[in-house]
Amino acid sequence: MRPTQSMMGGGGGAPVGKHNHYLGGWGAFGGMKQKGIISYGIANNRQNPIAGAFHDAIFNTWRRFYGQVFYWAPPAIGAYYILNWAIERNEYLNSKPYLQQHAE
Known part of the structure; x- marks a missing residue:
C-alpha cells in the first residue's frame, strides 16, 4: 500500500x-534493514579516556616542534639580531660622543 x-x-x-x-x-x-553491519561497544565505567594522553602529548608536541622549528627559528634569530643592532645604533647616534664628534 x-x-x-x-x-x-x-x-x-x-x-x-x-x-x-x-x-x-x-x-x-x-x-x-542493513545486514552484515557489526558494531561493538564498551561500558562507560570500563573506559579510560585519558590512557596514554600525557605520553602522547609529550612526543606529539616534540614531533610537531621539530618539524616546524626550521621554518620559524632562522627568521626569528635574524630579526632579533637586526633589532639588537638597530637599538644599539640608535643609542650611539643619540649619545654624547657621537653628537660632540659631529657638532664641530
Missing part, C-alpha cells in the same frame, strides 16, 4: 523506494 499525500509531505514528490514504501525525510531513510 502506498503512503498518502499528507504522509509524503503533501507535494507528492517524495521518493518511494524499491520495496514500495516511503523512504522518509532527510537523514531518516526508512529503507530495508
Whole structure:
C-alpha cells in the first residue's frame, strides 16, 4: 500500500523506494534493514579516556616542534639580531660622543 499525500509531505514528490514504501525525510531513510553491519561497544565505567594522553602529548608536541622549528627559528634569530643592532645604533647616534664628534 502506498503512503498518502499528507504522509509524503503533501507535494507528492517524495521518493518511494524499491520495496514500495516511503523512504522518509532527510537523514531518516526508512529503507530495508542493513545486514552484515557489526558494531561493538564498551561500558562507560570500563573506559579510560585519558590512557596514554600525557605520553602522547609529550612526543606529539616534540614531533610537531621539530618539524616546524626550521621554518620559524632562522627568521626569528635574524630579526632579533637586526633589532639588537638597530637599538644599539640608535643609542650611539643619540649619545654624547657621537653628537660632540659631529657638532664641530
